[in-house]
Amino acid sequence: xxxxxxxxxxxxxPTSTSGHHGPQxxxxxxxPNSSGGLDLFTLGEPIADTKAPxxxxxxxxxRRRFDAKLVNPANRRKLxxxxxxxxxxxxxAAATLGEQGYRVRSYCYQDSPRRAHSIAAQGGINAAKNYxxxxxxxxxxxxxxxxxxxxxxRESNVRRLAEVSVEIIDQAVAQGVPFAREYxxxxxxxxxxxxxxxxxxxxxxxxGQQLLLGAYQALERxxxxxxxxxxxxxxxxxxxxxxxxxxxxxxRDLVTGEIGCDFADAVVLASGGxxxxxxxxxxxxxxxxxxxxxxxxxxxxxxxxxxTQIHPTxxxxxxxxxxxxxxxxxxxxxxxxxxxxxxxGDDRPPRQIPEDERDYFLERMYPSFGNLVPRxxxxxxxxxxxxxxxxxxxxxxxxxxxxxxAIDRLGRSTIADRYGNLFEMYQRITGExxxxxxxxxxxxxxxxxxxxxxxxxxxxxxxGLFVIGEANFSDHGANRLGASALMQGLADGxxxxxxxxxxxxxxxxxxxxTDEHPEVVAARDDVTDRLSRLLACxxxxxxxxxxxxxxxxxxxxxxxxxxxxxxxxALAEIRALRDQFWQRVKVPGDGEGLNQALEKAGRVADFFExxxxxxxxxxxxxxxAGGHFRAESQTPEGEAQRDDDHFSYVAAWEFTGAxxxxxxxxxxxxxxxxxxxxxxxx
Amino acid sequence: xxxxxxxxxxxxxxDPGRMVSYQVPDVSPDMSFxxxxxxxxxxxxxxxxxxxxxxxxxxxxxxxxxxxVINGVAHGPERATxxxxxxxxxxxxxxxxDIEPWRAKAFPVIKDxxxxxxxxxxxxxAGGYITAPTGAAPEAHAQLVRKSDADAAFxxxxxxxxxxxxxxxxxxxxxxxxxAKVSHLSLLPQGQPERSTRVVGMIDAHxxxxxxxxxxxxxxxxxxxxxxPLTSIGRLNRDYLKATRDRDGAPAT
Ligand SMILES: Cc1cc2nc3c(=O)[nH]c(=O)nc-3n(C[C@H](O)[C@H](O)[C@H](O)COP(=O)(O)OP(=O)(O)OC[C@H]3O[C@@H](n4cnc5c(N)ncnc54)[C@H](O)[C@@H]3O)c2cc1C
Ligand code: SF4
Ligand code: FES
Numbered sequence: 001x002x003x004x005x006x007x008x009x010x011x012x013x014p015t016s017t018s019g020h021h022g023p024q025x026x027x028x029x030x031x032p033n034s035s036g037g038l039d040l041f042t043l044g045e046p047i048a049d050t051k052a053p054x055x056x057x058x059x060x061x062x063r064r065r066f067d068a069k070l071v072n073p074a075n076r077r078k079l080x081x082x083x084x085x086x087x088x089x090x091x092x093a094a095a096t097l098g099e100q101g102y103r104v105r106s107y108c109y110q111d112s113p114r115r116a117h118s119i120a121a122q123g124g125i126n127a128a129k130n131y132x133x134x135x136x137x138x139x140x141x142x143x144x145x146x147x148x149x150x151x152x153x154r155e156s157n158v159r160r161l162a163e164v165s166v167e168i169i170d171q172a173v174a175q176g177v178p179f180a181r182e183y184x185x186x187x188x189x190x191x192x193x194x195x196x197x198x199x200x201x202x203x204x205x206x207x208g209q210q211l212l213l214g215a216y217q218a219l220e221r222x223x224x225x226x227x228x229x230x231x232x233x234x235x236x237x238x239x240x241x242x243x244x245x246x247x248x249x250x251x252r253d254l255v256t257g258e259i260g261c262d263f264a265d266a267v268v269l270a271s272g273g274x275x276x277x278x279x280x281x282x283x284x285x286x287x288x289x290x291x292x293x294x295x296x297x298x299x300x301x302x303x304x305x306x307x308t309q310i311h312p313t314x315x316x317x318x319x320x321x322x323x324x325x326x327x328x329x330x331x332x333x334x335x336x337x338x339x340x341x342x343x344x345g346d347d348r349p350p351r352q353i354p355e356d357e358r359d360y361f362l363e364r365m366y367p368s369f370g371n372l373v374p375r376x377x378x379x380x381x382x383x384x385x386x387x388x389x390x391x392x393x394x395x396x397x398x399x400x401x402x403x404x405x406a407i408d409r410l411g412r413s414t415i416a417d418r419y420g421n422l423f424e425m426y427q428r429i430t431g432e433x434x435x436x437x438x439x440x441x442x443x444x445x446x447x448x449x450x451x452x453x454x455x456x457x458x459x460x461x462x463x464g465l466f467v468i469g470e471a472n473f474s475d476h477g478a479n480r481l482g483a484s485a486l487m488q489g490l491a492d493g494x495x496x497x498x499x500x501x502x503x504x505x506x507x508x509x510x511x512x513x514t515d516e517h518p519e520v521v522a523a524r525d526d527v528t529d530r531l532s533r534l535l536a537c538x539x540x541x542x543x544x545x546x547x548x549x550x551x552x553x554x555x556x557x558x559x560x561x562x563x564x565x566x567x568x569x570a571l572a573e574i575r576a577l578r579d580q581f582w583q584r585v586k587v588p589g590d591g592e593g594l595n596q597a598l599e600k601a602g603r604v605a606d607f608f609e610x611x612x613x614x615x616x617x618x619x620x621x622x623x624x625a626g627g628h629f630r631a632e633s634q635t636p637e638g639e640a641q642r643d644d645d646h647f648s649y650v651a652a653w654e655f656t657g658a659x660x661x662x663x664x665x666x667x668x669x670x671x672x673x674x675x676x677x678x679x680x681x682x
Numbered sequence: 683x684x685x686x687x688x689x690x691x692x693x694x695x696x697d698p699g700r701m702v703s704y705q706v707p708d709v710s711p712d713m714s715f716x717x718x719x720x721x722x723x724x725x726x727x728x729x730x731x732x733x734x735x736x737x738x739x740x741x742x743x744x745x746x747x748x749x750x751v752i753n754g755v756a757h758g759p760e761r762a763t764x765x766x767x768x769x770x771x772x773x774x775x776x777x778x779x780d781i782e783p784w785r786a787k788a789f790p791v792i793k794d795x796x797x798x799x800x801x802x803x804x805x806x807x808a809g810g811y812i813t814a815p816t817g818a819a820p821e822a823h824a825q826l827v828r829k830s831d832a833d834a835a836f837x838x839x840x841x842x843x844x845x846x847x848x849x850x851x852x853x854x855x856x857x858x859x860x861x862a863k864v865s866h867l868s869l870l871p872q873g874q875p876e877r878s879t880r881v882v883g884m885i886d887a888h889x890x891x892x893x894x895x896x897x898x899x900x901x902x903x904x905x906x907x908x909x910x911p912l913t914s915i916g917r918l919n920r921d922y923l924k925a926t927r928d929r930d931g932a933p934a935t
Contacts, residue, residue, distance in 0.1 A: 174818070
C-alpha cells in the first residue's frame, strides 16, 4: 500500500500551505485538482461551543439548566415555535412545548404526523437503567457512546444523553408504550450492537413504531386542546432569517400547491437524516435534506457531512427497478453464519457447495468476534469479498447468512421463535425460504451522523434556529451505536430542547412580521423561482433517473470505502450530473396541486449540493474514523486508523454561495474523561 | 411478464374520475407492486402524461402511508401484507389488474389513488392517548404490568393506521382502527384513569367524521395487514357501554 502512513498529512489536510492568506493570515486553498483547478475549500476561524458548561461533567447539564433563563407561564402563550418534523425528535418536542404552554405549529410532509420515518426503527432504545444489575451505569453508557463514536463526539453532550436516557423510559412507559416485559411484569432488555450490558429496551421488532405512537398521541392530545396547530402534507422549502434570527419558514401545501410563509419566535428543525442522497437506503422514500440544507444555505454550519453509517444486514438489490432497501435486524448475526464460495464465479446453488469450498470470512478474519463484529467492519468485509468476485446472487452483490447450523443445533422452532417475523419478511420480499436456503444480505446506507452544527443548547449558528434528532450532528461522533438514535431523538425532543429553548425565547416575543417584509418576500421568491425552473426544464430524463445516478456515484466513491482519487472523481461527476439535471430534468404537470414529481425534484436538487459537500468533507478528512473509512489510513490489519493529532475536531462547513468553495470551521474536541484508544475486534 | 393495469384516475376532488387502461411490459417478478407503478410512472412522465399519484413512504409495511384496492381487495391478494410489501410474483403474465383508491365517505379522494385520511388523526386527538405530560412520569418499574397484558396491548398497538379496514367495510366504518387504539390503552394499567372518557371521545369523533356503524361483518380484519382481531371491537363495545351507562347514570330501579 503506497498511501500515506497514519499520521502523515494528506495533501488536502486543511493546514497545507498552498493557499492565499485569509482573515487569520492562515486561510488555505486546496491545490488545483485534476478536474480543472477547482478550489475545494478554505479554512475559516475555529468555532467553539460556548454554551457547554465546564467543570465536573456529572453536573454540567444540571448547571446549564439552572443558569438558563426561564419564561413565565403567562408569557409562553405569547411565544410561537415552529417545529418542522414529527418523528421522535419533532413529535416529542412539539408535544412538550405545547404542554408547557407555548404556541406551537408543527409540520410534516406525510399525510399524518404518525408516519414519520422513526416509525420504521426496529431493534430498540438504549437507556442506562441498570435493571439487570449487570454493571451498567450512566458513566458506562457515556463511555460506550464516546468510544463507539470513535472519539469524534463531544463529551458534554454524550454525558447528558446518557443521563437523560433513564427519564425517556419512564416517560414512554407512562404514555403506554408496550415494551416487552418479563413474566414478573418487569421490563425486559436485551443486548445490542456489541455492548457488554443489556440496556436495550424494545417492543418486538417495532420499537420505533411504538415510541413514535407514544409521542404522536401526546402530540394529538395537544392538537385536540388547541395548543399545537398541525400542518400535515406541507413541506418546508426555505428558512426565513430576519435581523440575523431564524423567524419563520416558507412552506408548500402539497395538496393545493400554495406557497405560504409562517412566522415564529423560534424555528426547530427535526427533519431527520440525509441517507437518501445515496438513492438506495433503508430510509423512507421521502426522507430528505431540504429543510436542513436550506438552513445551511442561509448560514447554518453543516457538521461532519461525510459521517454515514452503513448497515451490514440488508436485503440485496434485486434489479434496476429497486426503489429502497430493507433492513434485516442485526440480531440475526447472533445465529446466522456469513459466508461466500471460496472460488470466484462459483454459481452452484448454496446447498451444493461443500463445506470445504466455503469461506466463512468473518470467522476467519475476526476469530474472537466472528460474525458479531461491529457494523462498519462487517459491512466492509462483505464489500471486499464481493469486489473480489465471490459475491452471490444474480448481481454478485450479496453474501450468505446461513442458519443451517443453528437450525441443526437448536431446532427449527427455536429459530422460528427468535426470528420468525424477520424470516417471513425476507420471504415476502425475495420469494425464498430462509429455513431452506441461506439468506442473501448486503450492506446498505442506514443512518447519517452528520447534520447541522448545534451548540450544547441544540442551537445552530443562526440564533433562534434549533436542530434536534438525526438532523443535527450532535452526539454520535463518527459512528452511532445500535439503539442510540431513538434515545437521542427523544432526549432532544422531550427533555433537552424544551429546557434550552426557553433561554432563547426569554428575549421574545420578537417584532411581528408580515408577508411584505423584504426578507420574507425574498425567501418566498427564491422558492417560487426554483419551482418554476424545475417545471420549466421539460427535458428528457425523469427525476428518479438522476437520483439513481447520483446515488451510484456516492455509493461507489463516498460509501463504505473512500479514496482521494475516488472522491475527486465523484466531485467532477456530481458537478457534471448536476448541470445535466438542471437542463434535462422532466417534471410533469404544474405547481398548482399535488405533484409528487415536483416534490422529488426539489429534494434531489438539494441532494446534489449536499453530495458535493460530503465528498469535500470526506476528502479533507484524510484519516479514517468510525463510518468514514479512508483506504489510505488503515492499520496493517486493514482496520480504520484515526489520526488524532490532526483530526480530533468537528468539521463545521459554511456555505459561501453556489459553486463557491465552502469554508471549514474546526471545533476542537477535548477528552477529559474518556481517553482515545484504537478499536480492535480480532 | 406483461400486464394490463386499469387504474382509477381523478385529477382532483371535483373530477368524477374514471378507470384508465395501461399496458406495462417486462414486469419482473421480483418487483414490488409500487416499483411496478414507478416503472409505469417513469414512462408516463417521459410520454408527457400525468403520472399516477399514490401515497407511500417506508415501503416496508410499517408507516401505513400506502394503500390501494387491488382487484377489489384492500392491499391486494396477499394476506397480512401492505401494498408496498406485495410483490409481482403473485401475479401472472397477461393478467389485468384493477387499482382503485380507498373508497369511503370519510376518506375523500385528493387525486388518483391518494385519499384524505386525516379523520384518523382527529379520532386519536379526541382521546386516543394517556395523559402523561413530559417530566411527570413515575419511575418505569413503579408499576408492574402482566406480560400477557403487555403482549396483548402490543398486538393492538401494532395498527399502522392505513385505513384498509375502512375501505373494506361495506359500512365504511373505522371501528377496527378505533378499537385497536382503545384496546391498546385499556389493556394497560396506565390507561385505566381515562378508560371511559377515551372510548366515548373516540367514538363520538368517529361518528362525527362520517364513518359508518359496525355491524360485525368482519371484512376489516380480513384485509388488515397487521391482523388486528375482531375481538378488539367487542372490547370497545363493552367499554363504551360501561362508559355511557356510568355517564348517564345507572337506570333507576
Ligand atoms: C430501518 C431503520 C431501522 C432503525 N432502527 C433503529 C433502532 O432500532 N434503534 C435506533 O436507535 N435507531 C434506529 N434507526 C434510526 C432512527 O430510526 C432514526 O435515526 C430516527 O428515528 C430519526 O428520528 P427523527 O425524529 O430525527 O427524524 P424522522 O423520524 O426521520 O422524522 C423526520 C420528520 O421530518 C419531516 N420532514 C422532513 N423534511 C421535511 C420538510 N422539508 N418539510 C416538512 N417536514 C419535513 C418528516 O415529515 C418527518 O415528520 C433506524 C433507522 C432505519 C432506517
Ligand atoms: S386496523 Fe388494520 S386495516 Fe385498520 S388502520 Fe389499523 S392496520 Fe390498517
Ligand atoms: S409505504 Fe409504508 S406501509 Fe406501505
